[in-house]
Each structure stands twice: as C-alpha cells, then as structure tokens.
Amino acid sequence: MIVAIDGPAGAGKGSVTKQVGERLGLINIDTGAMFRCVTLNILQKGINLEEENKIKEVLDKIHIDLKENGKVFLNGKDVSKQIREDEVNHMVSPVSVIPMVRKKLLELQRQMAKGKNVIMEGRDIGTVIFPNADVKIYLDATAQERARRRVKQNQENGIDCSYEEVLKSIMERDQKDATREIAPLKQAEDAIYLDSTNLSVEETADEIIKIIKTKAY
C-alpha cells in the first residue's frame, strides 16, 4: 500500500506522517530529507550548480539511508541536524529543480517503496512518483502557522532562528516550488485536501487514518 502525502513546507507532513506510519505500521519515507542530502553533499564538495559532471558524480556515489528512528544518514554519516540548517534551506530549492537530481531520487523513491507498505511525504508523490497511490492527501496550512511550527521544530533541534526569517524563507520556497517547471508542488486531481492550520498533530493524524481506512481497507 502506498499513501502519498504532499504539501508545502511546514504543513505538518513530517510529524503527522511519522505518527500515521507508527500507528498503522507503514514505513515512513521523507523525500524532502533526500533532496536535503543531495544538497548537503553538493555543498560539502563545493560544487557549483552549473557543474553538471560533478553533480552526476555525486548522484552516482550517493548513499542515503532513512532510518526507522527518523535519523538520516548520508554516505554513512548521521546528518539529521545538518540537513535542516540554513545553508541547506537556501540551496535545496535550486538543487531540487535539476532534472538529473529529480530523476535519481525518483528511482530511489520507487525502489524504497517496492513490495512494502509505505507512507511517503513530499511535493510530487501523488502526481509524479506514485500517480497510482492507494491514498493521496494534500496537507496544507497557512504560511504563518507553518512558520510558527518550523521555528518550534528548529528550537527543539537546537537551531537558532527568527520567526520573520523563517516566514520569509517559507514563502519564497513555496513560490519556487509551486512555479517551477519540473514536478511543481500542486494537488493531484484525486488527492484529498486537508487543512491542518487549526489541528494538532494527533488530530491531523486521526483525520488521515480515517481517510486511509475508508479508501484502502
């Protein structure tokens, strides 16, 4: 079974997907973390985004491991914290529009889900990666609420940031993600729209589980 959860940054996809996965025994795949790993690796190697050969080399060698406990490993190293830092936040949008990056991650994402029951969160899961997913949900919330949540999450991870900065970066990223030519963020025609602005993580997870149960069982 494939459950696709798409939506903008900070809509609650991460925490909600984790909870739904745990409650229903589905493997949780955070595709944003995968784009962040590619971005971090490009930054680590000091590669310019015009250097296609070098990016190809990064993609050929990259090893991304999403652990069950939520930790993210890049080429054998725990980068869970690093991939959420500002440097990566600023670079991840331009990296995620590079066609060969999307092609590589599409292959990896389909491979990771093969023969498994998964809940996969991202931007293009219901539209591009798994157009035939059993359940598709488009999770949304206002930009202000999403910024508040991101600030809180950063604080919990020991990352310093201001609300204004986060709001600005969320709005810029939304704009870029929704207007890009390749795999833009948009609701799949057959996805169910869910607004989490006034819902807790638990309430949002309850709603999603209700939808999964009516659709897939």
Ligand code: DC
């Ligand atoms: O969900 P997130 O904020 O961790 O995602 C980081 C970036 O990766 C986001 O700006 C858009 C990109 N992304 C994407 O293009 N496609 C996905 N399926 C997931 C993320």
